[in-house]
Amino acid sequence: MPLVLYDFAVWCFGVILRLVSPFQQKAKKMLQGRSHWQSKLKGDFQGLESPVVWFHCASLGEFEQGRPLLESFCRVFPHYKVLLTFFSPSGYDVQKSYPHAHAVHYLPWDTASNAREFYNIVKPKVSFIIKYEFWYHLITEGKDRNVPVMVCSSIFNGSQIFFKPYGGLFRKILLNLEHIFVQDCKSLELLKKIGIDSVTVAGDTRMDRVAAITENTTDNELVKQFVNGHETFIIGSSWPQDISVIAPLVNSETHMKFIIAPHEINHNQLVQLDSVIERSSIRYSELPGPSEVDVLIIDTIGILSHMYQYGKYAYIGGAFGKGLHNILEAATFGLPLFFGDHNYQKFREAVSLAELKGAFPINDAKELYQAYKYLDQNENLYQQTSTICRNFVKENTGATKIIMDHVLTALIP
Structure with a gap:
């Protein structure tokens, strides 16, 4: 039942965007950017022989937070091609020509069929999600295909759904991650209490970014x-x-x-x-x-x-x-x-x-x-x-x- 409600919520979000898009530019961009996403991805990744690393950021702020990690990965593994995805236009519009990425796209809506198609087309070897973007199907599909998915620079607090009695579906998302890198010890302790052991206190990659x-x-x-x-x-x-x-x-x-x-x-x-x-x-x-x-x-x-x-x-x-x-x-x-x-x-x-x-x-x-x-x-x-x-x-x-x-x-x- 929780997964049915989750899928229904994702569907409702898409419907609401369609209703408001004639009047709201951000909603319009989110819909237009995701139209024909399969053919857009195929144009960039079909037949690609190089291994792919996938970085996902909600918006521009998360991109800047994850940028030191992305660029460090590119220096260490220059043979990898980078797919950079965004949920929001604020990131995509500014970084759609980001030079370290092989391709920059909007993240498809999180449905089971979209997740399967996404992995079939991109075939990522490893994935990084910056801070907060816990999408059930995209993360679970990675787990099922033995693709390590990591979340970086996260902060958790007791008011979040992961730590509520009704948060079982979202706890499962965390269990399907290969590793979680958190900013502080409080987050580590909260995750340990709900059985999430693949956690490291790394700090905030934004510090590296702003220092640079x-x-x-x-x-x-x-x-x-x-x-x-x-x-x-x-x-x-x-x-x-x-x-x-x-x-x-x-x-x-x-x-x-x-x-x-x-x-x-x-x-x-x-x-x-x-x-x-x-x-x-x-x-x-x-x-x-x-x-x-x-x-x-x-x-x-x-x-x-x-x-x-x-x-x-x-x-x-x-x-x-x-x-x-x-x-x-x-x-x-x-x-x-x-x-x-x-x-x-x-x-x-x-x-x-x-x-x-x-x-x-x-x-x-x-x-x-x-x-x-x-x-x-x-x-x-x-x-x-x-x-x-x-x-x-x-x-x-x-x-x-x-x-x-x-x-x-x-x-x-």
Whole structure:
């Protein structure tokens, strides 16, 4: 019965997408990207003699998290061809031409027949799923065909369905994985309690990724020209709830320039920004512009991680809604961090940096202003906070090596 309900839920999700796709661009892209997926895959993999490794990421954030592992695998096993799949358009649209992949596709809907066809066409020798994507049929089919499927950089908590009395189907998914690499000991202990023994605490591959960004960063001449030597406050992955909190700071701190990167770049969010920002602003797509402009609004996907090199402070969005976005890209450049205090507790790095006083959860515009001023008026404290953030990333790298050591010793002769 649980599997029938699971299959029904997957079917319902497809129906809902079809109903909303005429009005919702993301839904439309998800459907169009999966149309004729079999023929698209056959065009890339039919007759291919090289072994295939399959990497799957839900969206762009998970791709960036798994990128160090993917590129390390390519260096060690250059004869393998990489299939990179995404669930969401946010990953596919940005990385569809990713140079290390033989092919980039949308993940087929998780049905038993789709899973069989997928493995028949691609014939992967090994598979990696980044963080969270526990699809029953695709993982079970891999187990049945003796294809090792691993999940990397996961975090588990007791509220998840795996640990509930009614979560038997999802516990079976975990049992069908060859190995799970988790970020912390708490996740390891939870999995052990439900009989999942193939688990290793490896840490977070995002640490390796963001550390690599600082080592390989390049100047963005357009942004550099906008900053023009001014102190700059970066606002990353903002949502409408965040804008109401940060707008007073943007409008009052006239000595500082601001770069604002909405999480979703759409007409409504850009209009909202225009309506609440009282200082002169320009969109990234309009650069180069006048040197006296105060606020740069990023209306291009995929460049935020390299914006933080120009910042002195960073506010990261999402915590007033479904969940905090990536704070590590800013932390690795030593930017003191601010974010909402509603929904950050499930993110280990956010909790740790808040405890270390490298990050400051805030409740409203007043708290943001007070926390910012507290640092901005005390240079020694600012430098201490900056060092805490930078060192936190440096001290937590190494997850990629742990995972690759397992691959080398246990999976591939």
